[in-house]
Amino acid sequence: MIADKEGYTVTTDEEGYLVDPAHWDEHVAQQLAWQEQLELNDEHWQVFRFMRAYYAEHQIAPDARFTIRFLADQLGYGRKAQNHLFKLFPYGYVKQACKIAGMKRPRAWSTG
Structure with a gap:
């Protein structure tokens, strides 16, 4: 799980993929990229x-x-x-x- 820009929790599966793609935003993408060590x-x-x-x-x-x-x-x-x-x-x-x-x-x- 990660937090979106509003501070709400966004659910990910056991591999880190979003459970609901509708919850994606740029802040979520930045957090996922950080987890992947990708700038x-x-x-x-x-x-x-x-x-x-x-x-x-x-x-x-x-x-x-x-x-x-x-x-x-x-x-x-x-x-x-x-x-x-x-x-x-x-x-x-x-x-x-x-x-x-x-x-x-x-x-x-x-x-x-």
Whole structure:
């Protein structure tokens, strides 16, 4: 469990993923990133905004390939997008990007 910006407790599962993605906000993301020992920059926030918008539309976390496509097309990384995603989230897309963006843990994916 962690506290949101209002001081309310936000419930996480045993692996640290939010139980309810609706409880996510930037303060929660900062706390989750701190737990992952990850210092966030503007590109992290752009990825999180993309992931949250995708989640709002589809009610599921975006597959890594969609986030890689976002990095390639929208942020201009082209063919280097996949490597850049793992530079931003060195312990993996599911372990760090999905967790910090407030997604439930994708159960059908690998932990990479």
